[in-house]
Amino acid sequence: MSEPLFEVEDLHVALPDPNNTKLFGPTPMIGILHGVNLRIEEGTVVGVVGESGSGKSTLGRTLVRLIEPVRGTIRFSGNDITHTDERLLRPLRRDLQVIFQDPLSALNPRLTIGTIIGRPLMLHRLAAGRKDARRQAEAALEMVGLPTAFASRYPHELSGGQRQRVGIARAIATRPRFVLADEIVSGLDVSSQAQILALLDRLRNELGLTIVFISHDLSVVRRLCDRVVVLRRGEVLENRPTGPLFDHPEHPYTAELKAAIPLPEVDEGWLDAAR
């Protein structure tokens, strides 16, 4: 078997307990992830589902090392990044991009779209200068189906769907190997959702991206993801190819999640139709 892009073993994550703040002594921590094991093959889209508070975002943020685990191992492309400090992580950051749920709060309102997309390119020295960064930002806009003229606009001038495309453009501009997408279609209407999903599906094919796609909405995950990881209270209950997982959930909790969400019987062509 080829080397996976991510290899996670016995991952334990704890965060400061917000209900128990002490003035003195060590901050009380609360366990969020309890022994997660995960292999993510390069070029695949892995869905992470589970009810609110199950630890989906914490898992995603730990993968891209916005959070340091307390125990276990995270290997990215063979490199152990479990406890690597931020300075040493910096060269890897271009390969580990994140698209956030709410693009309005994730995009600096005072910067033009061109600057927002171009900044990471300057930061990682992937652009020869401002002009080159601008040119690459425009290319990224084209890749996500937005007019290059949007480079001169500001976030508030765009619709929700367009802003989420900008979030995607910024994430792919550095040509990363991995993108974390955390609830990125949750705030959008159904037709914008379909368009964003179709876009991600196209980009994954064109760029060979590996994506972790977090969603509480199983109908969304079903169409885009190759595999689905079901999380409950910080533990992985199932991790299987999407089709079999939906057709024959192994765990009662997966069946419950499936039953809780109205799954429209979508016809096979809808993703293409949305393109």
Ligand SMILES: Nc1ncnc2c1ncn2[C@@H]1O[C@H](COP(=O)(O)OP(=O)(O)O)[C@@H](O)[C@H]1O
């Ligand atoms: N910064 C934080 N500090 C302490 N606890 C947190 C923090 N963020 C999330 N939590 C808690 O961790 C658990 C998992 O949260 P999260 O990973 O955001 O779940 P999900 O994304 O599945 O909704 C929840 O119980 C939540 O209250």
Ligand SMILES: [Mg+2]
């Ligand atoms: Mg979350």
